[in-house]
Amino acid sequence: MLEALLYKSFPLRFIFAWLGILGLALLLFSSRRTSPKLPPRANEGTSFFSDILGFLASPVQFVELATGKYGSIFRIDCLVKQIFYLRGQKWNRFFLEMKEDTWSFSGGIGMFLDKAAKPGYFTHGRNLLGSINRGVNRSAALQSYGRLAGEEAHKSLQHWSQMPDVEIFESISRFVHRVIVRCMMGEDFYDQHVDELYDLLQQMESLVGHPFNLLLPAWVPHLPGRQLAKARDRFAEIFRERLAARQLKPDVWHDSLDYINYTLNDPRTAQLEDYYPSHHVVLMFAAHTSTVASIAWTIVELLRHPIYQEEIRESLATTSDIHQCAPLLACLREEGRRYSGVHMFRTTKRPVSLEGSDYTVPENSVVLISPYLTHHDPAIYPNPHEYKPHRWLLPDGRLDPWNGPKEAAFLQFGAGNHRCPGENFAAIMAREFLAALLMNYEMEWGSDGAPADFSRLDFTKVGSPWLEGDATVRIRPRELGA
Template sequence: MPENARSFCHGMFETPVEHLVLTHELKGAFLNKNMDPVYMENIRIMVGSFIQYMDRAEAQEHTVKCATEETHSCALEWTTRSDVELFTEVSELTHNVTVKTLMGDDFYESGSELLSLMHAMEHDIDNFWSLVLPDWVPHPSARRLHRARERVKEIFWERLSQRHVAAKNGDVKSDLPDYITYMLHDRSTAPLKHCFAAHHALLMFASDTSTAAVTSWVVVCLLRHPDVMAAVKRDARSGASDSVLLQACIKETMRYYNAMKYFRPASVEPKGSMSSVSLFLKHDDTANYPNSDTWMPGRWLNAENKLVDLAGREEESKPMILGGGNYLCPGEKMATIIVTQTLTTLLRYYDIIWATLEQPRTVRFDDLDFDKIGSPWLKGGLKVKVSRRVWPELMGGC
C-alpha cells in the first residue's frame, strides 16, 4: 500500500467514561478552536444523550426513513446531470440526512447554509495560524471562524425560538422523532439549550468527515471490483434489507481506508488531551488480516456466507472499526444506518458507473487529499454517472 494510503489508517482518541472516539484534528483543532468552554464543560452530558437517543428503536427507524428519502431526492437530481463529483455530492447527501434526522424539518430549511458554514469553519480551522495563534489574536481566519460560529448559533436560536412559539400556540407536535425534540424533553439536556448549536455542529462535522467518506469509498471500491458490484446489486435488488455481502464490503472498506486521520507532525499533547492508540498497527497486521494491503470483503464472510463473528476473536485481534470495546464511537449506530441505507437505496434503484472509460486506468486511487479534517477524500475527486435503474418487469417480454 502506498505511504499516503498507509497514513490514512492512523490515530484514534477515546475517553473511557463516555467511550467517545474522535480524530486528533477533530478533537484538538475543532473542539479547542470551535467549541465554547460552556459546551466543553457539558460535553459528557451531551454525548451521553446522543447515545441514549440512538439506542431507541424509534430513532433508528427515523434515521432509516430520512436516509432513504434523502438518497432518492439527491440521486434523482444526479440523474439529470451528465456526471457528478462523488465525494462532494455524497457529503451533501449525508449532511442533509444528519440535519433532517437530528434537527428536524425546520432546520432542514437551513441545511444548505449550515453545510456552507461547516465547510468554511473546516477550512479556517486547518489554517496554520488558527492552530498556533491564541483565539484573541485578530487574525483573518480567527475572525472568520468566530463569524461562522456565531451564525450557527443564530440559526439555532432562531429555530428554537420558532419552535417555542409554535409549541405555545399548539402548532407543533411534542412527539416529533428528531433528536432536538428528544433533547428538549430530556431533563439532563433541556436546561442546556445554549449548548445545542455547538453540540450539533460537532455531530455535523463528524458526519461530513467520516460517514460521507466511508460511503464514497465503498462506491469507489465497488466500481473497481465489478464482480463484487454485480453481486451486491443482485442482493439489493432481490429485496434483501440487510445484504451480508454489502456489510462485508463496508467493513472491509473501513478497514482498508480507516476513517481516522493521523496527526502526522510531531506534537506535545496539551493538558487534558485524550490518549491515542494507533489503529494502523492492527489494520495493517498480516497476522490479523492476511493480505492486509488488498481490498478483500470475503475476509469478513465464513464458509456459510455469514459475517465473521468478531466477538469470538481474541480481544487484541478485534478490529476497531467505528470503535469497538472500550473504543466505541458514540455515532456508530447512526453512521452505520446512514452508510448502509444510502448504499442499499443507490444500489437497488440506481446504476452508478465511471464517467469515462479511462478512469480505472488514469485515476490515482492512492492519492489521498488530507486537506480535510478527519477522513481524506480522493485528491481531485471522482466523477461518476448516475442513472435510474431499468426494471426488467417494465420491459416488454421480460
C-alpha cells in the first residue's frame, strides 16, 4: 500500500529535492543523539534519494536484491521516515503478532488517508474498524450479501454478453463497487448515488497519492488539496442527505441488513455518525482494489488454462452450495497467492528489539513485510510462478486447510488477530460472480486476443496489483445442456 500511495507519474525527484534539506537536517540532528543499532541500509546509490526512488520504481526487484545482499532485515531511508523491512515466515509471524498499541495497522492507514477523512476520524478509527467484524460477519447479513452479489453478477454478465468486448479489470471494478454500495451502505445509496460514488472514489484514490497531498501539511494551499477536499465534502454530503431521509422513515429501515444501519443501532458507533463518510472511504479503499483483482485475475487464469473451467463446471453441477465448490475455492486461493499486494505495513509507536538480532526498530518508523514475495518463495511454494490450483487440494479433492496463521505463509487477508474482517464478504462476491459466469456463459479473449505480457503488474493501486493495460474478454450464453 505504501508504494501505491507514493509512486505516481508526478516528478518525484523535484519533490524530493526541495524537501531534501529538511530531511538531511533531521538526519544530522538524529545522528547526534544516542540511537539503537539499526539494520543495514539497502542502498542502490549513495543517498536516501536513490533508495526510495529505486524502491518505488520497482518494489519487487528492489526488495529481492536487498534480501540477497543483506538478509532478512534491512532498512530503506525515506526522507524523514525510515522503512524497516522484515523477510521470511519467522518475521511475518513477529510482525503479525505484535500488538496494535506497539506497531499500529490503523496508524499506518492514517498516515496516508488522513486528508481523505474528516479531522478526528482516526481518533475513533479503531472503534469503527472494530465494528466491521461484528456488523459484516453476521450470519443473516452474509446471506443477504450473497443474494445481492448474485443479483449484481447476473446483471453485469447479461450486460457483458451484449457487448463485443469487455475490459476485465475495469468492468469487474464497477461490479464490485455496486455490490459494496448496495450491501454496506444500503439500497438508498445504491438507487440514488451508486455511479456518483464510484466517480468520487476514483477521484479520491488518484488525489490522495498526489505528492502535494502526501507530503505537504494540510494548511498549505494547492490545487490537488482543494480537489481532494471537494470530493471528500461531496461524499459526506451524500451521507447527510441519505441519513436525514432515513430518519423520516425509521420503520422502513428498522430491519435493513446494510452495515450503515448496523452502526446506527450499535451504541458503540451510533454517536460517531459524523465520521461515517470517512469510515466508508477507508473501507472502500481497503475492499475494492483487492476484490477486483481476485475476480479479474481468476478470469484471466481460467482463460489461460481452460481445463480448470471445465473442472469447476463439473463440480458446480453436483454441488448444492457454490461456496463449497472445492475447485473454485482452489482457483481463488491460487490467484490470491500469485497476485497479492507487494507490501503490508505498520507504523511503530515504541521501540522494539528484533529477537535473535542486534537490531532495534525505533518509534515513528514504518515496518513492512511482503505477502507477494512470501507467496513466491520456492521454499514455501514449489514452482511459485506457475498457476497450480491443485496445490490447494487434498488427494480426495477437498480443500487443504494448510497455511493457517501459525505458518504465516499465506497472507492474502493477513493472519491471526490482524486477519481482514471483510474476508468473508470479499470471498462471497468472488464466488458468486465466477459461479454465475462459468455456469451460464462461455468466454474467450476479446478481439485483440490475449495480452502479450502477463507479468506487467500495476502495484500503484491500494491493494493487490491489476494487469497494466487491462485485457478484454468476450462472453456468450451457454447452450442448454452444454
